[in-house]
Amino acid sequence: METTEPEANVTRIMLAVNESSIKGYPHASISSRGAFEWTIQKIVRSNTSGFKLLFLHVQAPHEDGFEDMDSIYAFPEDFKTMKHSDQTRGLHLLEYFVTRCHEIGVACEAWIKEGDPKEVICREAKRMQPDLLVVGNRGLGPFQRVIAGTVSEFCVKHAECPVVSIKRRPGETPQDPVDD
């Protein structure tokens, strides 16, 4: 057995996680789960006391733009309900990762922020100064990237800490590769 190391000395890995964009699938995105599994299997391995995982979920203000097209807002409460459902979904997402960490025995922390994901991830990386930032990546081709944009490319370029972008495995790509 390894001895428990003081927290000041653990490797702090920040993971930016988001929800699946697949309709009716209210869980972590394929690439978020891939980034998490890679971190556990390839980096943390059996050395659970040597690492701490920091999960950040950024809620984009208009993440549900398309779904909202069909919604009718008549009362201030309608917005509150929507905000509340966003928060519930965000918590559900983080609960998944925090539960997995507890099962594995690796320390973690998780929090939610609002804003433009790529900007907020870089800002939070600057604030938290992790040893490594892990972001998932749909592995889109250049043409699809222009349409879909990629948060991971932005973070690789702009985050002040080391960043690794984990591509989705080809076998895990959903029918529409822009989905995740």
Add this chain to the structure above:
Amino acid sequence: METTEPEANVTRIMLAVNESSIKGYPHASISSRGAFEWTIQKIVRSNTSGFKLLFLHVQAPHEDGFEDMDSIYAFPEDFKTMKHSDQTRGLHLLEYFVTRCHEIGVACEAWIKEGDPKEVICREAKRMQPDLLVVGNRGLGPFQRVIAGTVSEFCVKHAECPVVSIKRRPGETPQDPVDD
């Protein structure tokens, strides 16, 4: 104590290393050493049996272009001597990292290839399929990058495996930041 894991199950981390460009300093570049130290301190940590490090040094055919300006080549042997001195320097470089690994107790492999570093690193990453490729980075500004080019940016974009680029610490920047 941890048990020794079978090699098939270790995390294989490839490190692209090069020599310092500082004249009269025939050792590993600052950014190569930084990338190595980061890998040991932040990723391998105490779990030395869980990892294997793969060191690749790429010798660019005209790496010594500037020095060669003053050289006179009169006989085929002159080229052989130069090639031989290149190889000796490359071996000296790899010896440093292999020795460090043996002291630390982490498995490793090291080899030399010739060619354009950025192309060869990506080709070797494709061949070896490491779990992670670590490359050092001088942390140059955009203007200096245009002049100096950066191998790390190319690898982040083109290597098929996960890549992390480790910036040199500001305190370690030599007088001319394009040097390394």
